[in-house]
Amino acid sequence: MTQQRPGTHHIVLTSHPNHYGPKPPAINWGGRDPLERGPVIATVANAAHRNSIGTHSGSYAIYRALAIATGSLQSxxxxxxxxxxxxxxxxxxDSWFDADKIVSLDPWGALVSEVYKDFLDKGYDIRPTIAVTKAHIHMPEIADAVLKGRLKPDGAIVTEEGICSVTKAAI
Structure with missing residues (x-):
């Protein structure tokens, strides 16, 4: 028989209905306005605010845990x-706002500091779920295709040198 340590209790998942004290902000997946839709909050800092399963930063959360364990980061x-x-x-x-479809993208995930500023000012721990960056990439295959005339540069996406301008969304 396993002994239970004093002070331990069962784990309450955010998927269990009616197990919160104060209600966290609701998520209305079909909402076209960020405040109507509500923020995705996966904080481990305040369970009363949490309205999603998982944790901010997903698989990178292990690095946060290691930093806290080593004393390099306050919990x-x-x-x-x-x-x-x-x-x-x-x-x-429009496809982002169909409440009857499976949600795999947070439409406001790259705009957290802008659209949820009032929540942030009230102390909610809301983090971006999408990072959007731009870059210039040199791919030898594309440069070769430009050089040999198989690909015509447009100056906006592909340059005369075969360098590509790209936008990356990390989800």
Whole structure:
């Protein structure tokens, strides 16, 4: 028989209905406005605010745990979201707001510091779920195709040198 340590209790998942004290902000997946839709909050800092399963940063959460365990990071640390606006606007698209479809993309995930500022000011730990960046990539295959005339540069996406301008969304 396994002995239970004093002070331990069962784990309450956010998927269990009616197991919260104060109700966290609701998520209305079909909402076209960020405040109507509500923020995705996967904080481990305040269970009363949490409205999703998982944790901010997903698989990278292990690095946060290691930093806390080694004393390099305070457990209640919240990142500074200054200058975290996306490098390029993506969407929104109508398909993102169909409440009857499976949701795999947070339409407001790259705009957290902008659209959920009032929540952040009230102490909610909301983090971006999407990072949008721009880059120039040199791919030898594309440069070769430009050089040999198989690919015509447009100057916007592919340059005369075969360098590509790209936008990346990390979800």
């Amino acid at each position: 209640m640390h919240k990142p500074d979201l200054t200058n975290t606006a996306p490098a390029e606007k993506i969407g929104p698209f």
